[in-house]
Amino acid sequence: MAVALKTSGTFCNTLQQWLHPTRDPFLYGYSHSNTKECKSKNTKRPVPLRVKATSMKAELDFSDPSWKQKFQKDWDERFNLPHINDIYDLKPRTTTFSLNKKRTPTHDESSTPMDMWNGYVNNDDRALMKVINYSSPTSAGAECIDPDCSWVEQWVHRAGPRKDIYYEPVEVKAAIVTCGGLCPGLNDVIRQVVFTLETYGVKNIVGIPFGYRGFFEKGLKEMPLSRRIVENINLAGGSFLGVSRGGAKTSEIVDSIQARRIDMLFVLGGNGTHAGANAIHDECRKRKLKVSVVAVPKTIDNDIPLMDKTFGFDTAVEEAQRAVNSAYIEARSAYHGIGLVKLMGRSSGFIAMHASLSSGQVDVCLIPEVPFTLDGEYGVLQHLEHLLKTKGFCVVCVAEAAGQELLQNSGATDASGNLILSDIGVHMQQKIKMHFKGIGVHADVKYIDPTYMVRACRANASDAILCTVLGQNAVHAAFAGFSGITSCICNNHYVYLPITEVITAPKRVNPNSRMLHRCLTSTGQPDFH
Numbered sequence: 296m297a298v299a300l301k302t303s304g305t306f307c308n309t310l311q312q313w314l315h316p317t318r319d320p321f322l323y324g325y326s327h328s329n330t331k332e333c334k335s336k337n338t339k340r341p342v343p344l345r346v347k348a349t350s351m352k353a354e355l356d357f358s359d360p361s362w363k364q365k366f367q368k369d370w371d372e373r374f375n376l377p378h379i380n381d382i383y384d385l386k387p388r389t390t391t392f393s394l395n396k397k398r399t400p401t402h403d404e405s406s407t408p409m410d411m412w413n414g415y416v417n418n419d420d421r422a423l424m425k426v427i428n429y430s431s432p433t434s435a436g437a438e439c440i441d442p443d444c445s446w447v448e449q450w451v452h453r454a455g456p457r458k459d460i461y462y463e464p465v466e467v468k469a470a471i472v473t474c475g476g477l478c479p480g481l482n483d484v485i486r487q488v489v490f491t492l493e494t495y496g497v498k499n500i501v502g503i504p505f506g507y508r509g510f511f512e513k514g515l516k517e518m519p520l521s522r523r524i525v526e527n528i529n530l531a532g533g534s535f536l537g538v539s540r541g542g543a544k545t546s547e548i549v550d551s552i553q554a555r556r557i558d559m560l561f562v563l564g565g566n567g568t569h570a571g572a573n574a575i576h577d578e579c580r581k582r583k584l585k586v587s588v589v590a591v592p593k594t595i596d597n598d599i600p601l602m603d604k605t606f607g608f609d610t611a612v613e614e615a616q617r618a619v620n621s622a623y624i625e626a627r628s629a630y631h632g633i634g635l636v637k638l639m640g641r642s643s644g645f646i647a648m649h650a651s652l653s654s655g656q657v658d659v660c661l662i663p664e665v666p667f668t669l670d671g672e673y674g675v676l677q678h679l680e681h682l683l684k685t686k687g688f689c690v691v692c693v694a695e696a697a698g699q700e701l702l703q704n705s706g707a708t709d710a711s712g713n714l715i716l717s718d719i720g721v722h723m724q725q726k727i728k729m730h731f732k733g734i735g736v737h738a739d740v741k742y743i744d745p746t747y748m749v750r751a752c753r754a755n756a757s758d759a760i761l762c763t764v765l766g767q768n769a770v771h772a773a774f775a776g777f778s779g780i781t782s783c784i785c786n787n788h789y790v791y792l793p794i795t796e797v798i799t800a801p802k803r804v805n806p807n808s809r810m811l812h813r814c815l816t817s818t819g820q821p822d823f824h
């Protein structure tokens with residue numbers, strides 16, 4: 296979504312202080328298409344100008360005293376949840392989901408609702424997305440809307456079971472699909488979606504095999520699911536249903552949804568999958584189908600905007616930490632040992648940053664959001680020389696998307712259209728070896744690339760809990776009649792967001808965040824440029 300801003304000279308000047316000319320293009324992951332430019336007086340360099348953390352539908356003029364109300368109105372419209380009653384005029388029925396003392400959910404219309412049970416979420420309940428009131432744009436990690444960094448409330452819809460539902464559970468056919476790369480916790484979410492659907496009284500639950508492909512690829516059959524079938528699937532990693540990339544043809548998928556008479560579709564995946572889910576939701580609306588499409592954000596990369604984290608990220612960090620620990624042991628035990636670890640993250644450095652922080656064993660952490668040079672006086676290699684001299688060994692953790700500008704890229708893409716990255720780990724390994732050979736200093740380089748090991752494992756305890764909540768909430772959303780939404784965690788609260796708001800651009804590490812500063816304090820590394 297394009298951002299349109301009215302700008303004055305003063306505002307540009309404020310922005311010069313507010314935005315860092317080199318690191319700012321990475322702020323919040325917003326792309327250049329979301330920016331306007333104003334010329335910096337000092338550097339004569341174009342400086343990106345944007346509304347951060349949001350993209351307004353309407354034009355914002357901060358000299359207008361009512362800009363805040365306008366912003367909030369726009370925000371509320373954007374975060375309003377699409378509902379099947381936007382195209383229908385359906386009367387709801389009282390929910391069949393209850394956890395009464397007898398723990399026997401009733402499934403017939405005549406049952407008495409538990410009016411006094413305050414276990415339901417009201418449609419007007421909201422959670423506050425941001426809770427820090429930054430007093431200045433120069434505050435660490437400040438996410439400001441206007442140049443003064445005014446406090447603006449940003450409310451989002453609270454997740455959970457509603458008292459009124461828009462589907463007759465015994466008539467519902469629900470389908471689950473898992474797309475993209477693997478991620479710890481997929482099976483936990485599948486399991487919880489099935490459990491919760493059954494609690495509502497749904498009898499017809501199926502799994503679509505191998506991602507979106509399972510909708511149209513001949514020979515792939517839907518898999519019946521029940522509590523008994525999925526009971527133990529969380530004990531293993533991977534996806535019980537299988538995953539795939541590419542091959543998403545929205546019209547064919549919706550033809551298949553229509554032919555299979557699916558009423559609810561639960562889609563587990565990352566940003567690509569969410570874009571696909573939204574396209575399916577739009578197509579269902581176009582065809583006036585009563586289908587709820589609800590997503591659950593999955594990615595070890597943690598790169599989906601607006602939410603605290605995606606499930607699988609914590610587990611991936613924990614696994615990544617094991618690789619860092621091995622690199623440390625190898626480096627520590629060798630004469631002039633250099634442990635080098637490359638960690639996944641297609642466009643963001645969250646796994647590398649968090650694994651470096653949690654292990655406490657990393658001397659240099661390199662992420663794509665912070666450009667660096669290898670050679671020269673301020674380069675990484677010079678610092679490694681210093682570390683070998685002063686402490687005798689060192690550990691380097693590099694994110695797979697880091698330093699891509701230092702490498703040749705063929706421009707090739709995977710089946711989903713994602714750019715295939717060049718191998719920064721192998722490049723660095725060679726550069727380090729050549730550098731120390733060149734200066735005649737012994738260096739014993741041990742390179743570890745754990746690749747798929749960080750994601751092909753079962754979820755840890757905190758991810759398992761997150762998956763449980765997100766999976767259950769996804770079912771509550773579908774029964775409440777929402778569609779084109781995702782079930783996630785924002786500011787420690789479980790909420791629903793419209794998918795359109797989370798597919799604008801990948802979230803990236805904010806170079807001005809306290810978390811990155813903490814990481815750099817921990818590693819003790821200097822700037823590498």
Ligand SMILES: Nc1ncnc2c1ncn2[C@@H]1O[C@H](COP(=O)(O)OP(=O)(O)OP(=O)(O)O)[C@@H](O)[C@H]1O
Nearest residue numbers: 475476540541543564565566567568570571594711
């Ligand atoms: N813009 C889009 N519109 C419709 N479908 C899409 C879009 N982008 C990706 N898809 C489909 O979504 C599925 C998953 O996409 P992708 O492979 O990019 O993984 P992802 O969901 O981003 O997860 P991961 O974090 O593992 O990369 C694929 O089948 C792909 O074809």
Ligand SMILES: O=P(O)(O)OC[C@H]1O[C@](O)(CO)[C@@H](O)[C@@H]1O
Nearest residue numbers: 476477594595596639640641709
């Ligand atoms: O599963 P593939 O296609 O090898 O893709 C690997 C990519 O998937 C992820 O694991 C998740 O997006 C990335 O970290 C990594 O770049």
Ligand SMILES: [Mg+2]
Nearest residue numbers: 475565566567
């Ligand atoms: Mg992706």
